[in-house]
Amino acid sequence: MARKQRDVLSVEWVKLELLRTAYATRGGLMSKFDPRVVVAWYLVFAVVPWLTHNITTLSVLFAVGALAVVLSRVGPLVLGLFIFGLVTETAYIFAVAWFFDGDVQTVMALLTLTLKLGTVALASMAAFVSLDPEKLSDALVSMHAPPLLSFGVSYGYRMLPIIMEEFHTIVDGYRLRSKPVERGFLGWRIPAAVAFALVRSFYPMMLNTAKRTRTTVEALETRGFTFAGESKAGRSMRLAYLRLGPRDAALVAVTVALVVGAFMFGQHLPLLSRDF
Amino acid sequence: MTAVIAIDDLSFRYPGADQPSLRGVDLRIERGDFCAVIGGNGSGKTTLCKTFNGLIPHFWTGEFTGGATVDGLDTLESSVAALSQSVGYVYQDFGNQLVRPTVGTDVAFGPVNYGLADFRERADDAMRVLGIDHLAGDYVWELSGGQQHLTALAGVLAMDPAVIVVDEPVAELAPARAEETYRMLERINRERGTTIVVIEHHAEFIARYAGSVVLMAAGAVRWHLPVREALARTGELAEHGIPSPQIIDAVSRLAPEAEVPLNVGEAKAALDGLGAPGPVDRRPAEASSARPIASLTGVTHGYRDVHGRLSKVIDDMDLTLREGERIALVGSNGAGKSTLLNLLTGIKVPRKGTVEIDGLDTRRARPAELADHVCYLYQRAEQMFLKDSVREEIAMFPTERARPGTDALVEEILDRLRLTEMADRDGRTLSGGQQRRVTLGIGLATTPALLLLDEPTSSLDVGTRADVVAMLAALAETIRCVVVATHDMHLVAEWADRVLVLDSGRILADTAPADLFDDPALLETVGLVPPQISALGREVGIHPPPLTVDEFVSAYAQAPVGGR
Amino acid sequence: MTEPRTATRKRSLPDPNQLSSSQKLMVFVLSMTLFGLANIFTEILPEFRLGPVELSVSYLAFVPVVMVSLFHPLYAALGAPLGEIVFVDLLMGDFSGIGELEGYIQLALGLYVGGSLVRDPSRKWQVAAAAMVAVLIDKGVGGVIDMSKVWVGVEDAEYVDGLPESILVIEGFAFASDFIISGILFGAIPAAYLAARLHGKIEPLMGMTPRDADHPVPGRARKNAAFIALAVFLSLASAVFTFLEAADVKFGVWEPDFLDQYGTGFLWVGAGASLVVLIGTVAAARANARRSRAENEKER
Structure with missing residues (x-):
């Protein structure tokens, strides 16, 4: 079996795809708004579906969520994972409900649940995929989230590729310096070997990261991070760029209109509403 | 105040x-x-x-x-x-x-x-x-x-x-x-x-x-x-692991009464009274016809970046590495050095062309099999430490592959690299130079035909570096071909006999160290700084320039007109 | 220029068991980074689904369990779930807003309790038990929250034929497979092995004294942790029983006739009670943390 350089379905590809998701901001709809408004927009869509059982209303909300996802240019990897999860989860619930003697009512009841969960998930995708993590963390800080959160986000953003690379190196070291893996029955030894290498590789990784962390925390101290936690000036300076504009007001207005519209539409055209 | x-x-x-x-x-x-x-x-x-x-x-x-x-x-x-x-x-x-x-x-x-x-x-x-x-x-x-x-x-x-x-x-x-x-x-x-x-x-x-x-x-x-006063105390400095700069050493040997020179210009001035130096006596390099250990034929390789573009890192390269060669791979960052090393280990396979190691096509052999023939030592020693102690680290490869005589081999390597004393310590707690010796030990224990090293002298102090260079020189007994990717021109000068200069995925020059240091245009292109002694040699008119202080001093000894 | 000092000034050693604020930050950052990295793998690892049995690694529990066993459990427990949120959810665009909050609390609680139970990280059984407790709490609370989502999300859920049973079955299977895969295979076993190897080795790298039986976690974390573990367990049990009642699953003679008397409204009392216990537990943990922080400050 000859090996070749693959552009898809290889470790390199996965690494690259992850980086692409994390760093190549696709500049969708939501990235143009003030991050605080985006968070608020998300919160509306995270709460409203739970206030109704009307399938029509929920369908409209779901459609709005789906539209927002399209406009936000969500990457294929994330979207694919979402659709796959939604479909299998629903099918699975149906199957089990049928097994326990459910009927159409059961299915419809479950449909409302799926729509609700789906709407919330779509809204979170639309809101957070195209939003720069740094901006999101700024929004959270301006809503008085702990400063450690904001630090965590930017630190993670900075470290991700580096620690991924380091881990890859260690795993490669294991691969090359260990006994070549035999395939075994149905190749079961291969996943087992991968799992073992993964766990073992965390041993050097933990030690190396501990050393790294020591310098980082020391540097944080000398660069005034703890000082900033006590003073308000740095925080307000950092957040100074957050400003609400007419564009943000428009988003709020459209959102309110859509939600109200969904409820009114649902009142007029209730679909398969059950009554007990 | x-x-x-x-x-x-x-x-x-x-x-x-x-x-x-x-x-x-x-x-x-x-x-x-x-x-x-x-x-x-x-x-x-x-x-x-x-x-x-x-x-x-x-x-x-x-x-x-x-x-x-x-x-x-x-x-x-x-x-x-x-x-x-x-x-x-x-x-x-x-x-x-x-x-x-x-x-x-x-x-x-x-x-x-x-x-x-x-x-x-x-x-x-x-x-x-x-x-x-x-x-x-x-x-x-x-x-x-x-x-x-x-x-x-x-x-x-x-x-x-x-x-x-x-x-x-x-x-x-x-x-x-x-x-x-x-x-x-x-x-x-x-x-x-x-x-x-x-x-x-x-x-x-x-x-x-x-x-x-x-x-x-x-x-x-x-x-x-x-x-100036501090650097004049050469003996005391050497005692604390800080050998004096090459030019100070050279000047103190040739003109002991001169003031301590702080740069090449001052050194040249100090040597002005000695007359013109002669040429450096060096055997000319002959084209090697030894058995090839690794060969690349028409190799092209590249990566996709975050934006999905394919960037070419190695461009249609033909190269043969032969038995007994000590090869230095130099070039600026991004010239393709690490990609070339990765292709030689077989962890990566080329997009086009073939890479053969010790007669094996890397496309046909699994990396774990190739590991018997080629070993790659990373720049960061810590990334190679997978075990609890130095001994286990060195023994890992031969033990895993159940090679006969492993214990004796490990003891011999520990002894040779002067690691016996710290054999039971964790590699991470050692100093930079000791860590480097441990990675060399890991390499030796795999007894490869081809040994690849990435920046083996980085993060070492001068004394330890000399130590590692000496170890590298001694490797020739057991390992048939050694390739070092480095920025360290002292290492190139003192150890290598063949230099490959890489630039934008191509081999810009395949030459000897002295010829490299005699070509300022080439050095400029790839951003290399020659050792001070070679620079001083060129300044005073020695072509090809000397690679060590000894060569420099001997050039004055052979001067047509006696200096003293 | 300062005048020459007359008296020699001395700064004495603080108690080596007392973590300085920077060391807490170190533990937090380390735990965050490592668990974040671990989660990238679980994102990539494939899932196997065979009928109702889903085999997937939901997380590499051993990573944060090793952290809470070796270092101060509170800061390690607070850092780890943040790593998951930051590295995977936020950066990979998988952030689910409010949902992250519940996940964070569940996991942090589980890890804190698990880590506090460890007296000596070189004892394999203690670390293994910590891993199992942590996953048990996290997945148990998570399962109950999932079930309550169905309750809130579906109109009169208890009257829909087959629904309560199916949800119970689904959550039950998920819980069992998570416990075996994440709690034991990728939890207890590797954690016990790694913690013993790292013990006494990783702490000096960060300038800390290793934790052992003679140098336990400062404060009364252990006692509190045991209390929290019990409380969480009870609240979980009460929530599960609530669902069982709704599903008409009857255990032997235990058939409360107050159901007939008060109607199904009583179910909400059960669910509410379990929620109150849960909130109380979290509040107690927080208050405890605040108290121990105050104590630390006083001692410094």
């Missing part, structure tokens, strides 16, 4: 340590000085510098007596945060000092934290001074080591401190990049009057940039002298 750092009878002991790390230190560093702190491993250099910004005793607690005043602040009474506005610190592992995703935000991190309203101007200014303003929007992880170092320095500079401490800039940087850092430090020192303190092993840099030198030994200051 001109002393920016005043330390009186300072002692410090880490909790649980038997010996104090600092004992009775008295030191005055003048404002505007460029001061180099030198000393062997464990002499207390770094501990001393961490008292300047209060990390000791506020962050790393312990028994602290005596006093230190920095820029008018008593360090015991002030917090690290307050002191850090006066003292900036650039770490030896500076990469971990960068905590924000992009260069611009990282440089502004300090000023923003301290609530300085002009943080943007400060950051822009610092980046402009260091010439990295074009990188402001780049991600920190995309930068080269040198750029990261300048970013860390810019982050410190943006606070406009009175003192900047730089811990071993040369340790993790290629010499040419370290040169850049030193030029920048000199500029900051000259233009802003900032006091610079560097911890440094390399006498060359000290000679060219420092104003005064502090020698630390066993936790105390041995002396603090102006640079």
